[in-house]
Amino acid sequence: MSAKIAAQLVSQRRFLPLLLAQSLGAFNDNFFRYSLVTLVTFGGLTLFDLERDMMVPIAASLFTLPIFLFSAIAGRMADKFDRTRIMRFAKFAEIWLMLIVALAFFLEQPLLLMVALFLMGTQSAFFTPAKNSALPTLLTPGELVPANAMLSGLLNVSVLVGIGLGTWLVMRPFGPELVGLGLVGMAVLGWLAIRRLPSAAASQPDMPLSLNFIGETFRVLSYAFKAPEVLRPLLGAAWFWMLAASIITLMPVFTAAILGADESVVLLFSALFTIGAALGALLCGALSGEGDALPFSVIGAIGLVVFTVDVAAITWSNPIVPEGAALIAANAFLADKSNWRILADLGLAAISAGLFVVPLQAMAQRRAPAELRGRLLAAGGIMNAATATLGQFTLAGIVLLQLPIQMAFLMIAFISALAVTFIFWRLNLRRGAKV
Structure with a gap:
């Protein structure tokens, strides 16, 4: 275990x-x-x-x-x-x-x-x-x-x-x-x-330093x-960082303009997302066994589809709260039981994100050949930074296109659905190769 x-x-x-x-x-x-x-x-x-x-x-x-x-x-x-x-x-x-x-x-x-x-x-x-x-x-x-x-x-x-x-x-x-x-x-x-x-020994100590x-x-x-077997999990992990950056950037405006709540609710959502992602990661580690745990990525991606779509669906008809309007604090937000479904969706989406990313990180580390491991995983770091930066501009793109803020959640769901489809395809290829 x-x-x-x-x-x-x-x-x-x-x-x-x-x-x-x-x-x-x-x-x-x-x-x-x-x-x-x-x-x-x-x-x-x-x-x-x-x-x-x-x-x-x-x-x-x-x-x-x-x-x-x-x-x-x-x-x-x-x-x-x-x-x-x-x-x-x-x-x-x-x-x-x-x-x-x-x-x-x-x-x-x-x-x-x-x-x-x-x-x-x-x-x-x-x-x-x-x-x-x-x-x-x-x-x-x-x-x-x-x-x-x-x-x-x-x-x-x-x-x-x-x-x-x-x-x-x-x-x-x-x-x-x-x-x-x-x-x-x-x-x-x-x-x-x-x-x-x-000590963790170098793989290529004679390589020149640039x-x-x-x-x-x-x-x-x-x-x-040139190493697609490593690139695939690196891209999956990069999607996770784009998701996290999108949520962090989106949440203050979504909370104020759609939910009519103040910064204390933003802090509540931030805590919920962070703790949920941690729980998802630990749950994956506790249940996965010694394999690459790729099925947990499937479960996580499915959860991201379901729960982010639900957030968009239940808030789609909310009227836009104008700037300068009175906003409710966290205690009033929690007192309204109709908001508990949003909390559940965001918490479960965070757990799903944690389940999704951990197997991919381990897979990239396992598959990277020793002589190129540092450089291949550094490429993952570059992609993570790039996608996180892209995620920070999600809100700006929605505003420029004059789309509802909830479209960001639907975008997350759409890309997660693509990830589910791709992972299922790869798992079927594995099964076919073993037959």
Whole structure:
């Protein structure tokens, strides 16, 4: 049983330090980002007198831009150098970055905060390919699904806690200073954790190192397109990140304009989606056994079709709430039992998303040949960043086309239906090959 495998893994040095280091890093990323966004939105923090409507997307782009720029080089390094050493270096660098952030909060220097945000994205761009390519080296093929399930589940919890604590703490007395101290403390703990991880040997130590990030990006993507058995699960995982970005971008406007609810309901939905995705990932890990668990992706994709269509259907006739109208808070929203179906749909859609993505992550790691593993999985990181960015523009596209906001949910359902069809086709091909 995968639950037994997971219980064994959390007690072993070849996995637990990585689980802790990633979770602490995800917490720090979101603790800092949402502290900064909250200061921009509600605290009047600005740079070059930019309006907050410009500052927030600039901040978001500064974190994701390094993933586009450096993931390919990071993937090459993950094949050339010991993956554990790369992660140790990245986590040590995080300590210094958090010291810079703490100083910037203390001195109220927005430019330094923005520079630090770009550098944090850079640190994540190098940590992630090393982590992904280290997993098949440190673990057996049968351990990859439960391991990814635990990583994904705890990652979602860490993101949620970081968002909530960052949003709340930074506006309290001495909040920015406390945020800075917390960031440094978590970075130190992450570094101490990753130091316990065993070596994960390089696959091609004699390969030359290229710093041409543009050329290397095209080269890495070409590797992925020449390996369709790896590309397919990478594209599925990229769809998950587009889904998550679409939901995060869409939810505030959907909540206000369609449901007539305020930001407390947005926070409720965010918590529901994050916890649901974590539960889906952990459920997949507990029930999947030692196979690639592809049937769980089918179940997850079907759930995404059913529950997102239902959200669109039950809110389609809602009148648009005009800007400036009084909005209800979370307690009033929950008191209306007609809203419980929306909560159930969103929660079950999130669980379905967690079920969908975990088998695909493990499949890509298992199928990637050792000599190209770092670069192929780095290609996945590039695609994840690209689709997440595309997902953030979902709402803008709907507005430009003058479509109902609910069309976004129908789009999610349509693409998920295509995923179900494709996975069923692949499973039938497998069965036919075995006959």
